[in-house]
Amino acid sequence: MTAPTWLRWAWIAPAGFLFAFMVVPLVSLAGQVLSPGTIEYVSDSLPWRVAGLATVQALASTAVSLVVGLPMANVLTRYRFPGRRWALALATVPFVLPTVVVALAFRSLVGSDLGSGFLIVVLAHAYLNMAVVVRIVGARWSTIDPRLDIAARTLGASRWTAFRTVTLPALGPAIASAAAIVFVFSFTSLGIVLLLGDSNTRTLESLVLRQTSILLNFQAAAVSAAIQAIVVGTVLWWAARTRNAIPRGALRTFRLRRPLGSARWAVGIVVAATVVIVLAPVSSLVWSSVRSSSGFTMSWWAIFAGFETIDAGSTRIGSPLSAMARSLSFALVTGLVAATVGGLAAMSVLAHRLGRAFALATALPLGISAATLGLATMLAYGRPPVDLRATGLLIPIAHALIAVPLVVAVATPTLRSTDARLVTVAATLGARPSRAWWTGYGPTLRTVMIAAGGLACAVSLGEFGAASFLARADGPTVPLVIARLLGRPGEASFGVAAAMAVVLVVMTTTLVAAVDRGGRRS
């Protein structure tokens, strides 16, 4: 293949971005952890107690996610029935919903009396993360020959024994991976815990936020973030070393089966449960946006008619419409930056011998929690001598950092699957290297970048954790406004928050659906 010379240097821009906005902030954070006095915070019982509470909560959230997600994975990825694609897409919807929206939806579903505490936090986490189980375990389940179960039964195993001795061991690594990811998401949860948790349902993430923004104790916050990073690193390391139990040669995807006999009932029940589980909180949210104590109302939607500011005493809410405009502009910048940086990174993976290692490096931000990222960015660039908060760039940069690994994950396999011989053909027809490369990869790259940019926009619109650290008090994003409104009493606050959340749901799901559709077409 005739690669243009500039392609060999394409890695410099993403590497520079990662260095400036991931490595430098993390070094600042490490500086805080390693400075004198740290031992005092390490020996403090508070972060360890919170870590214990978060571990119990994350284990419970993981267990519930598996209980809900495994039957869905079985039915939605192994059986053929009308509406299967829709049901699978529906099961994925909660994962793309912003966490504050999910918190608000659960609050509106169960009411304010039951709306906080351990159980509701666990249920909200299971709601958000069941898609992780469905996707990861379902992908593996579809590679297990359904006839193995029949073979086991003809050898004397009951249905349950056949599942326990044949199917479950084959699914083991996938279940472990999914469980590890759900555990990490729940252990590092911020939005759900802040809005639905009580004093016994906390995470280190929420502690870091409190230590940073209320107590202004950066060193204690850095220690809490470090403890969290150690737990997360240990869990991910455990998941990564779980051996793949199925020989690679035995893996292949089997055709979807038509459900017969009792399987029809199972399919019907699981699909109905999926619809109810996914839509109940969302419907409740929509209902809350048009309901007041006196009945049906559209008053809460009136906020979209002008730039009125909602303020109550010392609680600064700001203008919802301004927040909407601000979030959209952040999302746009995030999309542009993430698509450019991620796109260049994906192209480098393609062109460079060390491409694989580079791809791994670009995935590193995925392992960093939002609070750690927010705190580290603030330590490096959010206070003198380098205070970029006033520029409004820190939030889109942090969001882009979160989105770049997703862009690389979307772009790399698509670019890899492009026929490289097209470049050679173009070159033999007289095209210069850059033109030849663009002829081969350009059309795919353009589609993928638009899709990946859209995905990054969706991530930015709903992101809560990093924005909590980096937003100025007078410049909140939509998720922050929703969180502030939820902290205020009164049905007007709840109604306006619900109306904003509905708009956020429509925007994020539309973007993700468009990306999914574009991806399938390309």
Place this chain on the structure above:
Amino acid sequence: MNGHTLTCENLTIGYESALGEPVTFTVPPGSVLAVVGPSGCGKSTLLSTIAGVIPARSGRVLIDGVDVTQMPTHARKVAMVFQEPLLFPTMTVRDNVAYGPRRSGASASEARSTADELLSWVDLAGLGDRNIDQLSGGQAQRVSLARALASDPAVVCLDEPFSALDAPLRSRLAADVLALVRRTGIPAVHVTHDPDEAETMTLNNSSGSILSL
């Protein structure tokens, strides 16, 4: 010969609609019934119905005179060998063969010794510790046969078990199966789309017969 007898009486097969006419046949101890017919005529469905994987639409399945039509698959003692070996991917060769004995309540050491005995019988002694991806196609199918026999079945159903193999291996395995049927007295129902294979399996068996669907 102490063996078992399989009888199907007016058996109608098919899930959503009946496939063909009701069939009635008896497979005496130590004999082979070859079932032939074009694709889609219900050969494999017949085996699945005998094994209880698919319920019978009407009629009865009897083993040694006992009606097993309503019995669940795992209680029937009808072992199946499929077109593909369908070995359990997370288990070693020996664990695959020991699977049936373990389900019948044999201890780990008893199941292991049964597995080793049957692996020797199919000329695979010494391969017990291998992973299944380290076997050739023919070896894997022989392990599948050994696994079916190790479960001490009353009936063996063979669903085109040789179709993916080359000619020399097919004749070798056919001979193995016939020897097994004679030695153990287990009746076998052998499905094939190849009339020559059906003849080989039945002509070499004193009480063999062919059923055309």
